[in-house]
Amino acid sequence: MSSLLMEVRNLSKRFIVEEEWGEKLALDAVNDVSFSIFQGETLGLVGETGCGKSTLGRCILRLLEPTSGAIIMDGQDILRLPPREFKKYRRRMQIVFQDPFASLSPRKTAYAILEEPLLIHGEKNSRIRRERVQEIASRVGLEIKSLSNYPHEFSGGQRQRIGIARALILQPEFVICDEPVSALDVSIQAQILNLLSELQETMHLTYLFISHDLSVVRHISNRIAVMYMGKIVEIAEKEEIFSTPLHPYTRALLASVPIPDPKIKRERILLEGDPPSPFQPLPGCRFHTRCLLRMDMCAEITPELKVIDHGHFVACHLYGGE
Amino acid sequence: MAKRAQIFETFQVLKKNKAALVGLGIIVIMVIVALFPHYLAPNDPIKRNLSQRLKPGLWAGREYASYPLGTDYLGRCILSRIIWGTRTSLLVGFIAVVISTVLGLVLGVFSGYFGGWMDTLLMRIVDVMFAFPSILLAITIMAALGPGLEKAMIAIGIVYTPQMARVVRSAVLVIREMDYIEAEKALGASHGRIIWHHVLPNAIAPVIVYATLSTAGAILDAAALGFLGLGALPPTPEWGAMLSGSRQALTAGAWWAATFPGIAIMCAVLGLNLLGDGMRDLLDPRLRM
Amino acid sequence: MEELILKIENLKTYLKTPRGVVRAVDGVDLTIHREETLGLVGESGCGKSMTALSILKLYPKPQGEIVAGHIYFDGQDLVERSEEEMYHIRGSKISMIFQEPMTSLDPVFPVGEGIIEVLTLHQKIDRQEAYQMAIELLHKVKIPEPERRMKYYPHQLSGGMRQRVMIAQALACKPLLLIADEPTTALDVTIQAQILTLINELKREMKTAVLFITHDLGVVAETCQRVAVMYAGKIVESASVEALFEKPLHPYTQALLTSIPRMDTPKKRLQPIPGTVPDLIQPPPGCRFHPRCPVRFAPCDQEEPLLKIQEGGHLVACHRY
Numbered sequence: 026m027s028s029l030l031m032e033v034r035n036l037s038k039r040f041i042v043e044e045e046w047g048e049k050l051a052l053d054a055v056n057d058v059s060f061s062i063f064q065g066e067t068l069g070l071v072g073e074t075g076c077g078k079s080t081l082g083r084c085i086l087r088l089l090e091p092t093s094g095a096i097i098m099d100g101q102d103i104l105r106l107p108p109r110e111f112k113k114y115r116r117r118m119q120i121v122f123q124d125p126f127a128s129l130s131p132r133k134t135a136y137a138i139l140e141e142p143l144l145i146h147g148e149k150n151s152r153i154r155r156e157r158v159q160e161i162a163s164r165v166g167l168e169i170k171s172l173s174n175y176p177h178e179f180s181g182g183q184r185q186r187i188g189i190a191r192a193l194i195l196q197p198e199f200v201i202c203d204e205p206v207s208a209l210d211v212s213i214q215a216q217i218l219n220l221l222s223e224l225q226e227t228m229h230l231t232y233l234f235i236s237h238d239l240s241v242v243r244h245i246s247n248r249i250a251v252m253y254m255g256k257i258v259e260i261a262e263k264e265e266i267f268s269t270p271l272h273p274y275t276r277a278l279l280a281s282v283p284i285p286d287p288k289i290k291r292e293r294i295l296l297e298g299d300p301p302s303p304f305q306p307l308p309g310c311r312f313h314t315r316c317l318l319r320m321d322m323c324a325e326i327t328p329e330l331k332v333i334d335h336g337h338f339v340a341c342h343l344y345g346g347e
Numbered sequence: 348m349a350k351r352a353q354i355f356e357t358f359q360v361l362k363k364n365k366a367a368l369v370g371l372g373i374i375v376i377m378v379i380v381a382l383f384p385h386y387l388a389p390n391d392p393i394k395r396n397l398s399q400r401l402k403p404g405l406w407a408g409r410e411y412a413s414y415p416l417g418t419d420y421l422g423r424c425i426l427s428r429i430i431w432g433t434r435t436s437l438l439v440g441f442i443a444v445v446i447s448t449v450l451g452l453v454l455g456v457f458s459g460y461f462g463g464w465m466d467t468l469l470m471r472i473v474d475v476m477f478a479f480p481s482i483l484l485a486i487t488i489m490a491a492l493g494p495g496l497e498k499a500m501i502a503i504g505i506v507y508t509p510q511m512a513r514v515v516r517s518a519v520l521v522i523r524e525m526d527y528i529e530a531e532k533a534l535g536a537s538h539g540r541i542i543w544h545h546v547l548p549n550a551i552a553p554v555i556v557y558a559t560l561s562t563a564g565a566i567l568d569a570a571a572l573g574f575l576g577l578g579a580l581p582p583t584p585e586w587g588a589m590l591s592g593s594r595q596a597l598t599a600g601a602w603w604a605a606t607f608p609g610i611a612i613m614c615a616v617l618g619l620n621l622l623g624d625g626m627r628d629l630l631d632p633r634l635r636m
Numbered sequence: 637m638e639e640l641i642l643k644i645e646n647l648k649t650y651l652k653t654p655r656g657v658v659r660a661v662d663g664v665d666l667t668i669h670r671e672e673t674l675g676l677v678g679e680s681g682c683g684k685s686m687t688a689l690s691i692l693k694l695y696p697k698p699q700g701e702i703v704a705g706h707i708y709f710d711g712q713d714l715v716e717r718s719e720e721e722m723y724h725i726r727g728s729k730i731s732m733i734f735q736e737p738m739t740s741l742d743p744v745f746p747v748g749e750g751i752i753e754v755l756t757l758h759q760k761i762d763r764q765e766a767y768q769m770a771i772e773l774l775h776k777v778k779i780p781e782p783e784r785r786m787k788y789y790p791h792q793l794s795g796g797m798r799q800r801v802m803i804a805q806a807l808a809c810k811p812l813l814l815i816a817d818e819p820t821t822a823l824d825v826t827i828q829a830q831i832l833t834l835i836n837e838l839k840r841e842m843k844t845a846v847l848f849i850t851h852d853l854g855v856v857a858e859t860c861q862r863v864a865v866m867y868a869g870k871i872v873e874s875a876s877v878e879a880l881f882e883k884p885l886h887p888y889t890q891a892l893l894t895s896i897p898r899m900d901t902p903k904k905r906l907q908p909i910p911g912t913v914p915d916l917i918q919p920p921p922g923c924r925f926h927p928r929c930p931v932r933f934a935p936c937d938q939e940e941p942l943l944k945i946q947e948g949g950h951l952v953a954c955h956r957y
Contacts (some may be wrong), residue, residue: 074795087534112794115535128526133546141544142534178910190532210679211851213894215908222905237824240854244897244906267899281829283854284900285893287877295825295833298780299794 026066030199030231031062031085036085036094038077041302050304054080055091056255059330062199067225067232069263071171071239071244073276075303077255082201084232086118087111116146119192123204125184129176135162135187136172142195157194164227165190165216165220182213190222193228201233206241218245239282243267254300254311257330261337271339274312310342318343367625373618381434389415390424392431392584397422401601415602419589420596425604428584429611435585436615439500439578440566444558446504447511447565450625452554455515456542457587460523470516473509481506481564482571489577503565512556518550525549552630556623563619570612586612588629640708641812641845642668642691647705649683649690656917660686662869664705665943667784668813671939673839673846675860679913684849690817693722696789708883711813721729728758731806735818741790745790747801748774748786754808754932763913771802773849777834796827803834810842818848832859853896857881865889868914868924871943875950885952 038055055079062068072078077149084091087104095102103114122128129138134194139158148154159169165186176184185205202221204213222245225232242249243263250260251272259272270276296315299321301307307314313323321344330340339345362368377630392558396418404417404425416426424549458466465467483516494568523546531541534632571585572578586608593604649661660683668674678684689695691714707714710729717725726732734740743752751770761769766866767786777800788796790798799819806814809890816835820828836859840848845883848860852889857877865886867947873886884890891909911928920927926936933955941953 027864073826083529088529088532112535115533118533120530122526122530124526130525130527130531130545130549141531141536145531145534145536145540175518182912188530197734209852210681210913211892212895212909212911214899215906216910219906219908239825240897240899243899243902277826279899281825282899283828283832283852283858284855285857285896285898287857287881293829293833297828298511299796299827303944324891325408 027064027066028225029061030098030309032059032097033061033085033086034059034095034097036084036096037092038080038089039092040122051305053255053306054303055084056306058094058252058255058257060250060257060260062231064198064231064235064249065225065229067234067245069242069249070233070235070252071237071242071249072236072252073300074280075254076252078252079203080157081252082120082203082233082235086115086201088120103174111176116142117197118201118283119195119197120200120201120203121188121192121205123183124208125188126176126208128188129184131175131176134173134175135167135179138176138187139172139194141192146195158304161190162192164224165193166284168255181209182216185209185217186220189224193224193230196228197230199231199233201235203235204237205234207238213240221245221337239278251278254303254306256342257338258312258341259337259339260330261339265334265337271337271344272312273316273318273343277317290300310340351434364625364628365630370618370621370623370625373513373614374622377433377437377467377615377618380430384427384431384434388424388430389413389425390427390527392423393582394421395421401596401599401604404602404603410589416607417601419462419592420601422598423582425589425607426456428589429586429607431584432589432608432611433615435579435583436566436569437611439496439503439569439585440562440615440619441503443503443565443569444562446501447507447561448558450504450508451511452515452547453460453514455529456519456550457518458512459519460538460542460546466516469512476506482568485568485572486575489572494577494580496579496583499569499572502572503568505527505567507517507561507565511554511561514551514553518553519546522546522549542606555625556630559619559623559626563616563623566615566619567612622635639670639788640667641670641672641710642666642701642847643706643708644687644691645706645708647687647690647707648703648811649686649695650701650703651686651696652699652701653917658916659919660700660916661690662919663917664866664869664871666871666874668845668847668866670812671839671843672862673836673848673860675863676847676849676862676866677851677856678866679851681913681916683916684866685817687849688732688807688817688849691813692726692816693717694726694732707849708858724758726941727754727811727813730813730815731788731809731811732815732817732914733799733802733806733819737822738744738790738795740786740802741798742792746789747798749791750801751805751808754805758809758936762799769808773808774801774808776838777801777804779804782819794936795823796830799823799831800834803831803838805836807842807844809843813845813847814839815847815849818851819848820851821852828855837860851882852895868919869916871951872925872954873950873952874943876948879948879950883950885946885957886925886933886951886954887929887956890914891928923953 034057036055040052040054042050042052058081065238070078075086080089083089085096089106096104103111136158137159142271143154143157148334152174161168162172167186206217209217224230235244246263249263249266250257253274259275270279277296301314309324309326310328313319320342326341328342330338330339331345333344366393399418400420400421402411402414402418404411405415414424419425458469484540485506487503488505492502493499528541528545531545569578570587573585574591576591577587579588589608590605596604644664644666647664651658651660652829660921664687676684682838684697702715741852742784746769749775752766753771756763771786774785777799779785779797820831823831825871850856860877863877864871864878867888873889886892894907895909897906914924918942922937922939923941926932935955941955944957945951946957
């Protein structure tokens with residue numbers, strides 16, 4: 026396996042939400058999460074709405090300040106760095122957003138949007154800036170002459186290309202892709218997914234690919250982490266997760282994805298009910314209210330993420346029991 | 348090139364909105380009048396001619412042509428005073444709105460972008476200011492500053508600041524949550540850069556609309572202060588002061604002394620309101636495809 | 637041959653916009669048999685939702701207008717029906733569920749009220765009876781504790797629960813046709829699986845035909861019997877689900893199937909469809925897919941291909957057949 030890029034240790038993010046009558050509620054969006062990201066890989070992070078996957082991504086980039094935990098890069102905890110020193114890390118870590126309409130300022134031309142990162146990082150020579158903008162634009166498949174257009178003059182797919190170019194112009198090592206194809210049409214998704222794969226190879230990128238779409242995650246990832254209500258419940262190599270999913274939630278998730286082939290008749294694992302309220306976390310495993318294989322201890326003891334097989338981690342009392 | 352296309356497009360949209368076009372027409376005429384009163388006014392607006400007091404205008408017959416809209420109680424030409432008063436009123440409206448826009452932008456951006464206790468504090472102050480009727484607040488400020496046209500501008504500017512701050516703040520609250528602001532943060536941009544290059548340009552549309560509409564209000568309030576004798580000092584021609592000075596004239600049957608300044612105020616306010624509403628439509632991205 | 641419940645002929649629904657006339661639905665032919673589920677697939681903006689709204693005459697007015705065609709439903713042409721007559725058809729004989737149940741349920745009424753309203757509007761029953769039936773319906777859509785949930789407001793329910801309420805409301809009068817417009821797109825996959833299973837069960841039980849609109853080919857494969865593929869305002873192919881996935885004929889359908897990543901059979905590289913979806917104000921001449929088609933030839937940019945019948949009732953609109 027390649028070398029370690031980043032290690033996330035016991036990361037937590039708690040939001041305090043103020044209710045109407047001044048009553049404060051705590052929401053543990055990310056709850057004691059630990060994992061590693063290796064150089065050059067794509068780690069897929071899947072989970073359903075509100076499971077905390079986007080919050081986790083934003084905490085890693087310090088777009089949100091985590092409540093506790095550490096992120097180790099180059100042997101130091103980047104969460105403890107003062108803002109001035111952290112700015113060096115900013116250019117090494119970038120993000121691509123889901124909504125190609127909200128992620129580009131409507132009053133800037135594509136050129137100005139792509140030039141912005143260079144200006145922020147002090148590139149004073151306008152000729153160099155022009156060259157670099159043109160280079161990255163052609164890499165992501167944007168026509169140079171279209172760069173004087175405003176975002177609303179581009180199609181959704183083209184806008185997403187601008188978003189990718191903006192993230193890559195500083196030549197980062199690590200890119201968080203937060204649902205980058207979810208807002209796009211089916212026929213455009215493939216263009217963007219292929220582009221991301223190509224760029225990963227040519228620019229030696231590491232991706233954290235956040236998505237709710239298991240088919241997309243399977244296509245692009247090397248390893249996959251499954252999240253449920255703020256916790257990672259399983260991490261493994263891609264093939265391993267799809268061939269031998271261990272956590273009951275992962276299994277239900279996999280069985281729920283419709284497959285575009287009427288000949289394949291699978292056994293559906295239908296979960297009961299909805300996820301419980303995130304504001305009143307239950308003791309024990311957070312999945313136990315919907316789990317088909319729950320045991321008595323599941324409602325009492327929170328399972329730890331344990332290694333089961335080489336590189337296969339799962340947080341469930343069914344495995345590695347004492 | 349893109350700029351020019353944008354201006355062209357703007358004009359295209361504006362052309363379809365008849366009301367806004369009328370408003371724009373009125374304002375353009377008023378600005379021209381305000382810029383060149385010495386060419387347009389038939390008489391000296393300040394010169395008294397006591398032998399010609401409260402004379403009617405052209406409607407009474409050809410012999411009155413030298414004062415087309417009649418004279419006031421001091422025998423001054425009403426048309427000339429209205430024409431010179433345009434300059435005063437537009438200037439008061441404009442300066443007052445510039446003051447309120449600058450103050451409102453600073454306060455609104457700070458409280459919207461940073462939030463927290465500062466936001467709470469600023470917005471509570473704004474609430475308190477809202478609790479006063481605006482003209483009463485202006486009078487109170489004038490009482491502290493003393494009378495005079497410049498003081499009136501400052502007072503009206505301060506009175507209009509809270510609403511402007513609200514408008515800016517609500518725009519900023521929306522923009523702050525956009526992904527492109529998050530992208531800037533991810534790139535390591537400073538707060539100053541984000542506010543200056545990204546928040547302000549995107550918040551400017553509602554600010555322009557509100558500024559246009561509040562210019563109308565400011566002109567009205569300036570007239571009211573003038574009417575109360577707190578604005579322009581005599582003999583400066585000012586619409587509100589003209590109205591106030593014609594009170595006795597009305598009882599003497601000289602309706603023209605009060606009517607024409609009143610119409611001038613109405614035209615200015617109407618023109619600005621029509622233009623402001625038209626711009627609101629224009630700047631709404633949903634309406635321009 | 638089974639009996640047809642819906643037959644759409646050469647339907648054209650146009651929308652006037654400031655930029656020009658959008659030909660959202662431009663000559664659509666479609667049939668649905670009794671008790672059948674027909675999938676209508678296509679990308680956003682291809683006109684699939686507008687087709688559904690045309691059936692109920694709920695397209696945006698006054699911008700939208702049916703400019704040509706017929707919609708035969710249960711023996712009568714809906715295009716000819718007045719607004720008054722449609723009022724009695726909607727919700728009783730044809731009902732619809734939408735993508736976002738939050739915006740289609742009235743936030744100021746308890747969810748039970750909506751169901752009671754539909755029942756008392758279309759059936760001659762009193763409120764007491766309707767109340768009991770509503771509880772029964774909520775029970776049928778597997779909402780736990782239906783008596784209690786009757787009094788809940790939409791915002792107090794989760795997305796999945798709201799969609800169940802919508803389904804209960806839509807099926808209250810046992811309609812002949814249920815139009816489901818992306819009913820699971822806003823939901824998570826585990827909830828989606830629950831809702832799809834529920835729609836299938838209820839449809840069988842109530843003998844309702846379903847027009848299932850979606851962009852997700854996986855959902856089609858798992859829920860529909862027949863499928864129609866729509867591109868730029870037209871139906872380009874229609875067949876039984878087995879035939880379509882086994883042997884897609886239209887180049888667009890073929891391209892769509894090879895461009896999507898699949899969870900069961902991973903591919904090294906996806907084959908994207910070049911270009912973008914055409915502008916429906918000025919659609920390309922000839923076959924609308926020809927600018928993006930890998931196998932276009934002489935007549936494609938001139939002549940418009942018509943839907944032609946192939947082996948096994950497979951319909952395709954392509955010059956290659």
